[in-house]
Amino acid sequence: MSKNTTISMPVIRRLPRYYRFLYDLKNNGISRISSGELSKRMRLTASQIRQDLNCFGGFGQQGAGYDVNQLYDEIGRILGIPEPTKAILVGAGNLGKAVANHINFETRGFRLVSVFDDAPGLIGQDLNGHIIRPTTELKTICEQSRPAMAILCIPKEAAPSIVDSLLACGIKGFWNFSHYDINYDHPDAIVENVHMSDSLMTLSYLMNND
């Protein structure tokens, strides 16, 4: 499949959404869907859907709609799901625990290989089959298992020095819950920021301006 190399972020951000909807269709035994029907479910226009999928080479046949299983597998492949990237979790407090327990990394393109936290009460505990280690062991563990991604569930103040260490250990990507603006200091790092409270404030706006 030919790939357009200048794919815009909004298109990329819609891919996981397609993947989610296709997963549901698959699970409901639906094997073929038109862009019109997919558009109704996803509340995107049919032409938007065709445009999006064309960025990745197009998958549909004129008049026959999309093969759900094939499209699901293909988008999964584009997202890098079949060859999971090794990840570590830094910060095993409430949020880190929720992330580790709530997210099925394997079906999202990652494999959690190690968990770190410096709180004396947490070190040595088990989190989802991983022993929580102090960050003094970061370097050794990263040399052994060579993770490429770090999930940051630490306070903003602690983040800059941890990020420096992680970059030195070969970490390339960050799933960043910390509110520290990694790219301001490290423009080349691959960063996905999760600002849950931004979403909450957007809801506050919408409820106050309904």
Added chain:
Amino acid sequence: MSKNTTISMPVIRRLPRYYRFLYDLKNNGISRISSGELSKRMRLTASQIRQDLNCFGGFGQQGAGYDVNQLYDEIGRILGIPEPTKAILVGAGNLGKAVANHINFETRGFRLVSVFDDAPGLIGQDLNGHIIRPTTELKTICEQSRPAMAILCIPKEAAPSIVDSLLACGIKGFWNFSHYDINYDHPDAIVENVHMSDSLMTLSYLMNND
């Protein structure tokens, strides 16, 4: 202040981000900032910033930049922060606990008034000063405290019937972690979906297509 009533979602979604950056500036004792300098920090163009803020009536003076405290307070007011909306949490598992412990609702426009979960091991426990109640008490509690927003940290399968009950109890807005597409069944509900795993898959894409 005059308010443009056709403000686009991308502009609305940037407001919490302005609010966050202004909070940091305030905390660092910076009382005035130009759109140029704000643009460097936020990685938006200066003209984008001026356009965004003009949607809400504009705050800057030509050549003098923005008054950080005034802009912070004004955006807070637009977001509805000073008059918090009452909220309930439904689902007090790992994710619900993390949300309750991790998010400072009061500074984000909401006040948590009650927590619900039907797991026998959770009912009666304390979560951040709130006793976890069974959902059979939803109606009574909602009649008493009249919350307008519900945070949904429940599995997708459990969500449709809970959402029906909540709408009947007068809930208008949902901070939805459940992956259930509320607006498909209830187009008028005000919904902010949090799909943490979409963000993770976007990161997977970016790391595989660097």
